[in-house]
Amino acid sequence: MVSRRRVEAAQWRVAKSGAKRNPSLRWEDEDQHLRCRGNIWLAGVFFLCLLLLHLFSQNCRAEEYKFEVGEIEKKDYQFGGYVEANPVLFGLDKDSRLYKLRFYNRDEGSTLDQQGFNLQLDGAYEKGIARGFVRINSNLQHTYEGWSGETALYEGFLSLKPSPFVTVDTGKKTMKWGKGYAWNPVAFLDRPKDPDDPTLNLEGYYVATMDYIRSFDGPLKTFSFTD
Structure with missing residues (x-):
């Protein structure tokens, strides 16, 4: 075994x-x-x-979405604005006729620097049927001729809305008539736009206007009157 x-x-x-x-x-x-x-x-x-x-x-x-009531409530006041700086450096041709015409009695060399500063502030306050708006623009330039600056009131008007259909404005205001981007053929009370920056805010005119806008359910949908 x-x-x-x-x-x-x-x-x-x-x-x-x-x-x-x-x-x-x-x-x-x-x-x-x-x-x-x-x-x-x-x-x-x-x-x-x-x-x-x-x-x-x-x-x-x-998780639950939480928010404060103050975040959705409409404020009575609004503030805005911006600061802009535009430094520019030019290259000059000293043998050109334009150089001799502009700098005939001085020698600026082959380069020329230029600085531009712009400050724009706006604010609005609304209470009841009344609303006030102010926009101020200030610019400062430095060229070969020296410093220069200007401060202007672009807009400053009071708007009253006694009813949902009627609005009355008085003061300095930009009308913004027409839908054109760079040029509006119906902008009779607006200043010419800047072709390099068509969206730039412009200085308005002193006006007093009243708008009446009403909507209907019949064949006539909307009636608008501006004076």
Whole structure:
């Protein structure tokens, strides 16, 4: 009767000899082992992503939008404005006729620098049927001739709205008639726009106007009258 130890030794020798004869079996086992580990890793990453997504959705649903009543209430006053600086460097041709005509008695060299500064402030206050608006523009220029500046009241008017259909304005105001971007053929009471910057605020005129606008449900939809 063969002992159990001899049988196990014989099986180990057979397995060893078989592995030597078929080395591809060993590589297949290792490849399957690596695939198994890769699948486990992918499953873990997928589970972690699902967990994070679930926690994020729970936090989003738990959060409530909070706001202060003062944030949506209309203010009685408004302030705005901007400051602008425009440094410019010119290259000059000293042999040109224009140079000799403009600088006939002085030598400015081959370059010329120029600085421009602009400050514009506006504010509005509304109470009941009345609304006041003011816009002030101030500019300062420095050229080869020296410093120069000007401050002007662009707009300053009082607007009254006794009813939703009637508006009365009096003071200095920019009318902004027409829909043209760079030029309006119907802008009889507006100053010419700057072609380089058509959206630039312009100085208005002293006027007194009344607008009456009414909407209807019949064939006549809107009636407007301006005086």
